[in-house]
Amino acid sequence: MKILFVITSLQNGGAERVCVTLANHLSKNNDVSILKHDKNEPFYKLNSNIKLINPHVFKSAFMRRIKKISDLRSLIKREKYDVVVSFMDSTNFLVILAMLGLKTKLIISEHTSYNAPKPFWVKPLKWLLYPFANALSVLSKVDLNYYKKINKNTIIMHNPSFVNQCEWGTDKQNLVLFVGRLTSVKNPQMFIHVANELKALNAEFVMIGDGVMKDELVALNQSLNAGVKMIGSVADVSSWYKRAKILVSTSNFEGFGNTLIEAMAFDCVRISTKTSGACEIIDNDGILIDFNDVKQMSEAIKMVLNDDVKRQNLLKNARKNYDKFSTENIAKKWLEIMK
Structure with a gap:
C-alpha cells in the first residue's frame, strides 16, 4: 500500500510522535512518505526507507497557503497514493481543500479534545470541511459522540505506546x-x-x-x-x-x-x-x-x-x-x- 502522512512539523509533540511511530511501523511492509511544512529536521528518528517531503516555503502567508494546496494536490495526483492521512485540524483543512474531487482516500485525525480552546473560526470550518473526508479518527468516546455528527465515518483510534520494553517490577521510590x-x-x-x-x-x-x-x-x-x-x-x-x-x-x-x-x-x-x-x-x-x-x-x-x-x-x-x-x-x- 502507498501511504502519505501529512503534518505541519515533526518536532517534539504528541501528534508528531504518533505520526512517526505509525510511519516507522507501517513502512516495514508498505511504501510510506511523510510531507511536513517546515524546514526543521525531524525530532524523532525516521526509518531510512520513509520518503520525507518538504515543500517550498513562501514568505507571504496567503501565497504560502495557496502554494501548499496546489503543490499537495499535484503531488497526490502524480504519486497515486492509495491513502492520505492528515494530522491535526489546521493541516486537515489544507489537505481536504487540496483533495476535493480526487479519488484518493483521505483519513483526517484529531489529536486534541473537541472542547479544547481554539480560535473562533476553527469550529465552523470543521463543520464545513470535515464531511468531505472519507474517515475521521478521534481519541475518545466523548470526541466520537461530537464528531460523528460532522462525519458519519468517525472512529476511535487510540495513540500507540512509545515504549519498546516494559519495565515492570522495578524498585520504586516515593x-x-x-x-x-x-x-x-x-x-x-x-x-x-x-x-x-x-x-x-x-x-x-x-x-x-x-x-x-x-x-x-x-x-x-x-x-x-x-x-x-x-x-x-x-x-x-x-x-x-x-x-x-x-x-x-x-x-x-x-x-x-x-x-x-x-x-x-x-x-x-x-x-x-x-x-x-x-x-x-x-x-x-x-x-x-x-x-x-x-x-x-x-x-x-x-x-x-x-x-x-x-x-x-x-x-x-x-x-x-x-x-x-x-x-x-x-x-x-x-x-x-x-x-
Missing part, C-alpha cells in the same frame, strides 16, 4: 511525577499546590517539562516553599518513570494523554483529572479525580503511597490492559481502516 508542557491547558500549578499540601509526606515531587508558564511556576513554588523539583525538559524521561511510584496529570483538557500510557509501562500508578483522554485510558487501573480538586488529588496520592496492597492491585490491572495500546495492535487497526 517519587511523584508531573510530565508535560507548562501551559495553562495542563494546569501545572495544581501539581505545586498538591505538593504543598503534602509537604509532611515522605515523598519527592518532580516536574518534568518546559513552557510559557515556567517563570510563573518557579515563583509559585518558591512563594509556597512547596519543594517541587523543576528539572525542565529531559531526553530520558524513562529513567524518572522507573523510579516513580506515581504519575500525576492535572490537565483541564487532554485529547488522550500519552504520558498516561507511558507510565503504564513503568509500573507508575496514574492519578489524573477527568479529561476525556484520561477517562478513555484509565478504568480499574488508576484513579480519576475532579478538575482542580487539590484536596482530592492529595488524598489519592497519600492513599497510594501508604497502601501498598492498593498500589499493587492498580499496577496488576494496568499490566493486563497495557497491550491494547501496543504499536503493533494500533498499527493493525490503522491498516484495517486504510484498506
Whole structure:
C-alpha cells in the first residue's frame, strides 16, 4: 500500500510522535512518505526507507497557503497514493481543500479534545470541511459522540505506546511525577499546590517539562516553599518513570494523554483529572479525580503511597490492559481502516 502522512512539523509533540511511530511501523511492509511544512529536521528518528517531503516555503502567508494546496494536490495526483492521512485540524483543512474531487482516500485525525480552546473560526470550518473526508479518527468516546455528527465515518483510534520494553517490577521510590508542557491547558500549578499540601509526606515531587508558564511556576513554588523539583525538559524521561511510584496529570483538557500510557509501562500508578483522554485510558487501573480538586488529588496520592496492597492491585490491572495500546495492535487497526 502507498501511504502519505501529512503534518505541519515533526518536532517534539504528541501528534508528531504518533505520526512517526505509525510511519516507522507501517513502512516495514508498505511504501510510506511523510510531507511536513517546515524546514526543521525531524525530532524523532525516521526509518531510512520513509520518503520525507518538504515543500517550498513562501514568505507571504496567503501565497504560502495557496502554494501548499496546489503543490499537495499535484503531488497526490502524480504519486497515486492509495491513502492520505492528515494530522491535526489546521493541516486537515489544507489537505481536504487540496483533495476535493480526487479519488484518493483521505483519513483526517484529531489529536486534541473537541472542547479544547481554539480560535473562533476553527469550529465552523470543521463543520464545513470535515464531511468531505472519507474517515475521521478521534481519541475518545466523548470526541466520537461530537464528531460523528460532522462525519458519519468517525472512529476511535487510540495513540500507540512509545515504549519498546516494559519495565515492570522495578524498585520504586516515593517519587511523584508531573510530565508535560507548562501551559495553562495542563494546569501545572495544581501539581505545586498538591505538593504543598503534602509537604509532611515522605515523598519527592518532580516536574518534568518546559513552557510559557515556567517563570510563573518557579515563583509559585518558591512563594509556597512547596519543594517541587523543576528539572525542565529531559531526553530520558524513562529513567524518572522507573523510579516513580506515581504519575500525576492535572490537565483541564487532554485529547488522550500519552504520558498516561507511558507510565503504564513503568509500573507508575496514574492519578489524573477527568479529561476525556484520561477517562478513555484509565478504568480499574488508576484513579480519576475532579478538575482542580487539590484536596482530592492529595488524598489519592497519600492513599497510594501508604497502601501498598492498593498500589499493587492498580499496577496488576494496568499490566493486563497495557497491550491494547501496543504499536503493533494500533498499527493493525490503522491498516484495517486504510484498506
